[in-house]
Amino acid sequence: MNEATPPKEERTAALSGLGTSRKRVEDARFTQGKGNYVDDLKLPDMLFGDFVRSPYAHARVKSINTEKALALPGVHAVLTAADLEPLGLHWMPTLAGDKQMVLADGKVLFQAQEVAFVVADDRYAAADGVAAVEVEYEELPVLVDPFKAEADGAPVLREDIADQKEGAHGPRRHPNHIFTWEAGDRAATEAVLAEADVVAEEMIYYHRTHPCPLEPCGCVASMDKVNGKLTVWGTFQAPHAVRTVASLISGIAEHNIRIISPDIGGGFGNKVGVYPGYVCSIVASIVTGVPVKWIEDRSDNLMATAFARDYWMMGRISATKDGKITGLHCHTTADHGAFDACADPTKFPAGFMNICTGSYDIPTAFLSVDGIYTNKAPGGVAYRCSFRVTEAAYFIERMIEVLAIKLGMDAAELRAKNFIKKDQFPYQSALGWEYDSGDYHTGWDKALKAVGYDDLRKEQAERVEAFKRGETRTLLGIGLSHFTEIVGAGPVKNCDILGLGMFDSCEIRIHPTGSAIARLGTISQGQGHATTFAQILASEIGIPAEDITLEEGDTDTAPYGLGTYGSRSTPVAGAATAMAGRKIRAKAQMIAAYLLEVHDNDLEWDVDRFVVKGAPERFKTMKEIAFASYNQAIPGVEPGLEAVSYYDPPNMTYPFGSYICVMEINVDTGTTEIRQFYALDDCGTRINPMIIEGQVHGGLTEALAIAMGQEIAYDEQGNVTTGTLMDFFIPTAVETPNYQTDFTVTPSPHHPIGAKGVGESPNVGGVPAFSNAVHDAFKAFGLTQSHMPHDHWRIWKTAESLGLHD
Amino acid sequence: MEKMHVKMKVNGKDVDLLTEPRTLLIHALREELGITGPHVGCSSSHCGACTVDMNGMSVKSCTVFAAQANGAEITTIEGLGSPDGLHVLQEMFKEHHGLQCGYCTPGMITRAYRLLQENPNPTEEEVRFGIAGNLCRCTGYQNIVKAILEAAAKMNEMKESA
Numbered sequence A: 001m002n003e004a005t006p007p008k009e010e011r012t013a014a015l016s017g018l019g020t021s022r023k024r025v026e027d028a029r030f031t032q033g034k035g036n037y038v039d040d041l042k043l044p045d046m047l048f049g050d051f052v053r054s055p056y057a058h059a060r061v062k063s064i065n066t067e068k069a070l071a072l073p074g075v076h077a078v079l080t081a082a083d084l085e086p087l088g089l090h091w092m093p094t095l096a097g098d099k100q101m102v103l104a105d106g107k108v109l110f111q112a113q114e115v116a117f118v119v120a121d122d123r124y125a126a127a128d129g130v131a132a133v134e135v136e137y138e139e140l141p142v143l144v145d146p147f148k149a150e151a152d153g154a155p156v157l158r159e160d161i162a163d164q165k166e167g168a169h170g171p172r173r174h175p176n177h178i179f180t181w182e183a184g185d186r187a188a189t190e191a192v193l194a195e196a197d198v199v200a201e202e203m204i205y206y207h208r209t210h211p212c213p214l215e216p217c218g219c220v221a222s223m224d225k226v227n228g229k230l231t232v233w234g235t236f237q238a239p240h241a242v243r244t245v246a247s248l249i250s251g252i253a254e255h256n257i258r259i260i261s262p263d264i265g266g267g268f269g270n271k272v273g274v275y276p277g278y279v280c281s282i283v284a285s286i287v288t289g290v291p292v293k294w295i296e297d298r299s300d301n302l303m304a305t306a307f308a309r310d311y312w313m314m315g316r317i318s319a320t321k322d323g324k325i326t327g328l329h330c331h332t333t334a335d336h337g338a339f340d341a342c343a344d345p346t347k348f349p350a351g352f353m354n355i356c357t358g359s360y361d362i363p364t365a366f367l368s369v370d371g372i373y374t375n376k377a378p379g380g381v382a383y384r385c386s387f388r389v390t391e392a393a394y395f396i397e398r399m400i401e402v403l404a405i406k407l408g409m410d411a412a413e414l415r416a417k418n419f420i421k422k423d424q425f426p427y428q429s430a431l432g433w434e435y436d437s438g439d440y441h442t443g444w445d446k447a448l449k450a451v452g453y454d455d456l457r458k459e460q461a462e463r464v465e466a467f468k469r470g471e472t473r474t475l476l477g478i479g480l481s482h483f484t485e486i487v488g489a490g491p492v493k494n495c496d497i498l499g500l501g502m503f504d505s506c507e508i509r510i511h512p513t514g515s516a517i518a519r520l521g522t523i524s525q526g527q528g529h530a531t532t533f534a535q536i537l538a539s540e541i542g543i544p545a546e547d548i549t550l551e552e553g554d555t556d557t558a559p560y561g562l563g564t565y566g567s568r569s570t571p572v573a574g575a576a577t578a579m580a581g582r583k584i585r586a587k588a589q590m591i592a593a594y595l596l597e598v599h600d601n602d603l604e605w606d607v608d609r610f611v612v613k614g615a616p617e618r619f620k621t622m623k624e625i626a627f628a629s630y631n632q633a634i635p636g637v638e639p640g641l642e643a644v645s646y647y648d649p650p651n652m653t654y655p656f657g658s659y660i661c662v663m664e665i666n667v668d669t670g671t672t673e674i675r676q677f678y679a680l681d682d683c684g685t686r687i688n689p690m691i692i693e694g695q696v697h698g699g700l701t702e703a704l705a706i707a708m709g710q711e712i713a714y715d716e717q718g719n720v721t722t723g724t725l726m727d728f729f730i731p732t733a734v735e736t737p738n739y740q741t742d743f744t745v746t747p748s749p750h751h752p753i754g755a756k757g758v759g760e761s762p763n764v765g766g767v768p769a770f771s772n773a774v775h776d777a778f779k780a781f782g783l784t785q786s787h788m789p790h791d792h793w794r795i796w797k798t799a800e801s802l803g804l805h806d
Numbered sequence B: 001m002e003k004m005h006v007k008m009k010v011n012g013k014d015v016d017l018l019t020e021p022r023t024l025l026i027h028a029l030r031e032e033l034g035i036t037g038p039h040v041g042c043s044s045s046h047c048g049a050c051t052v053d054m055n056g057m058s059v060k061s062c063t064v065f066a067a068q069a070n071g072a073e074i075t076t077i078e079g080l081g082s083p084d085g086l087h088v089l090q091e092m093f094k095e096h097h098g099l100q101c102g103y104c105t106p107g108m109i110t111r112a113y114r115l116l117q118e119n120p121n122p123t124e125e126e127v128r129f130g131i132a133g134n135l136c137r138c139t140g141y142q143n144i145v146k147a148i149l150e151a152a153a154k155m156n157e158m159k160e161s162a
Helices: A008-015 A027-031 A067-071 A081-087 A123-132 A186-195 A239-250 A276-288 A298-304 A389-407 A411-418 A440-451 A453-468 A529-541 A569-596 A622-631 A689-708 A761-779 A792-801 B025-032 B088-095 B105-118 B124-130 B142-161
Strands: A047-053 A059-065 A075-079 A091-093 A099-101 A114-120 A134-139 A177-184 A198-209 A218-224 A229-234 A257-260 A292-295 A307-319 A325-335 A364-372 A379-381 A474-484 A504-510 A516-520 A548-552 A603-605 A609-612 A615-621 A642-647 A656-666 A672-682 A740-743 B004-010 B013-019 B051-054 B057-060 B073-075
Touching: A027 B088, A027 B105, A047 A123, A047 A276, A047 A298, A059 A114, A067 A075, A067 A123, A075 A123, A075 A276, A081 A276, A091 A239, A114 A123, A114 A276, A177 A186, A186 A307, A186 A325, A186 A364, A198 A389, A218 A276, A229 A239, A229 A276, A239 A257, A239 A276, A276 A292, A307 A389, A325 A389, A389 A411, A389 A474, A389 A761, A411 A440, A411 A474, A440 A453, A440 A474, A440 A656, A440 A672, A440 A740, A453 A474, A474 A761, A504 A529, A504 A569, A504 A622, A516 A529, A516 A569, A529 A548, A529 A569, A569 A603, A569 A609, A569 A615, A569 A622, A569 A642, A609 A622, A615 A622, A656 A761, A672 A689, A672 A761, A689 A740, A689 A761, A689 B142, A761 A792, B013 B025, B025 B051, B051 B105, B057 B105, B088 B105, B088 B142, B105 B124, B105 B142, B124 B142
Parallel strands: A047 A292, A229 A257, A307 A379, A325 A364, A516 A548, A672 A740, B004 B073
Antiparallel strands: A047 A114, A059 A134, A075 A114, A091 A099, A177 A364, A198 A307, A218 A229, A218 A292, A307 A325, A474 A656, A504 A516, A504 A642, A603 A609, A609 A615, A656 A672, B004 B013, B051 B057, B051 B073
16 A cells, blocks of 8 residues: 655655755855844834943933034934933843943943934934933043952942842952852861862962854844834844743833844844844834844944953862862952843853863862852853853863872873763762763863874974973973863753743644644754754654744744753753754654554654554555544544744753864964864764864964953953954854864763754853963973963964073 | 945846945845845954855955945855755855854855955865954864865866856
């Protein structure tokens, strides 16, 4: 009755499912200039909004005069805090339990802070209006150094909460102190350190930088007063969370708000938060009755939207004489800027910084983090990493190097000696995490062999001798890094943002002719979700990936989810996709059993069909089952073939990897050349190897940028000195090397398909690899620690301070 | 502000715009002509997302006034290929995963197009220098370079067989 079944391999290949390097479905529109980014949107009568921004880092706003601006042709309105106050919108809640001024309310607290919002016919008229607004300031003393925040006579930044002794994360000991967060056992750690054979101590600074996606942030807000509906298109990495926040702060019922994330031109954490531009656009649309667009420019983006890092990490690590690590102590001073606008799960004000024991079996550890206000932009987002995981990885991977120097031991050997062993997983860390799986030694040995580690060390020693003899001015650095990430936030029991549990979701509808649409609570910003999530489904439900449309980002149609950041899409929404697929398959099995007149249990799944056990000629393909679900009255089975899954992950996932960077450094110019970069990643089950490799290339290049030059710097007056792409380093194709990628596969035991997430690993592991290469090159000349970014000037200064120019 | 006429040929079509003298070419293209392929990334000619071809040269249209393009012939990503016949570069960017978020892609491909007109047989180093005015935050360039080299080879093959 059925035609001959093609071989299993042929049918599997036709699905383009898990493990295939499927070409991206997104590329047709992107390569032809037919993407749909927020600034491409043009609605009838739409106006454009732009900000008057503060030139000062700390000042009282004496007066704002909007008369001249309002008199200009094309200017429709100028909003100030006084206009927003009656609506209760002059301040807004941050994701970290603090609040932030939408427009300057009496004072400004960082340079480029939003002071007034000019609404005009177009961006040119708006710029005219911005220039015509007159603001009178009275300058106040500026605080840029977090270590001076609690000194006598330090300026009080947040007068609004100066008297509050209790913050969102516990007691506050000073008006400029936000929180202190602790993990681990302080007394036990102090005891171990006091009795240790060897203790290495160092301040590790991970400087302030910025995600700087190529597309800046922006939105179009449209209040339809006839239907009472507000629609906002914008660069949102978490559209559902934005809808809920918008409802809570505006009082507009949540069902009357529709948030749409169109194509997003990169996010890297920058587009997680809620910015004053969104709030002002919404208010302006309500006031003017027409749609209002706000698109920031590059300097606005770098100076005012969320920064990343800025952690001063004081470390102490102890070991036995032969290199067995016994304890780790870390005290971090975290510069949060003027408002605490970190995007961390509520219970984790320092993110997952307590993954800072890294890949090592460290029995005793203690971490404390002090959050501090300064006159800098708010933020503290996870720039291509899970919450503060890159800070943690940089800290431990530097401390290992510092300890290796103190012990006089090879840093690769020290790592291998202290790795958590394969048979120790699931592993309970001293700072409170349960690592789900890992096999560190296998990847590490593979990496060392791949680069010819022993020969490199010989070459390096010869180079040092040649340098001392005056035969060369170039040193060789070998940068080692073994990282363990914690991603996929996360279990609802301990992960929420503003009370919203961090589950995620997928909804699938199978059409009568056997194709499908799936919608998720996440949103791609370049990761290729439409390609990869269709692959997960293809393997689960036996429908070719090319027959599955994948949609995200529209809160009116997508199921609720917490969005895309922290490498959570694959671990959480990817799991939801697989689970929803399994529900489809379970119903399909009942339908097939009815059609084949057998019991459910008599059927087995075979790639794209259910087959009667022992009778391979009797089967029903998913295509046939799909049609039957729409045209057969099956007793006890509802018509149609749909499923939805809300997935609450039982644990985080723990991707890991071994990275090695070989770097040539010219001591006279401070210039560097990456001679080789080898990256071995273990992200568990691999969904699309082509996309994984692309993610690794991109993440490593962002790591290169951060380690070697990218920085948000302030002068003593709180002026941003890196507010354009002239000063803020983004590597071009010339500085960027070719990377060598490799992998091992250790599936996550609790994820339905064993996947762990990969997008952020290369940034987390890459930064220490680049930085360690610089340090390693100068190790023979006495360098233990220097601060990133390692730009040419800083490297030259390091060489100078070591007397290498004499 | 008094408006002025700007006549251009854009992707083979004659256009006559009435616009302010201060209007930038990128805004004339995107907002007045609805050609939204080229993007704005920095407004300061560093990132190259706005790259278009103007009279046979790559220009960053965020730092060219529309008025300066009066009489010019402009090609944007929309003019390089069509859904029925993609340009080889468009094919190769897809084939080699030379894009992720897609924001730099129109400018990058338009620049690569001109680069290969100027130098049909570039080395890897020449490609890297040739696209150094175009920033990408997602790909690390490795696959972009691969795509351009492969496109060059294919375009040369097509020329030879023609």
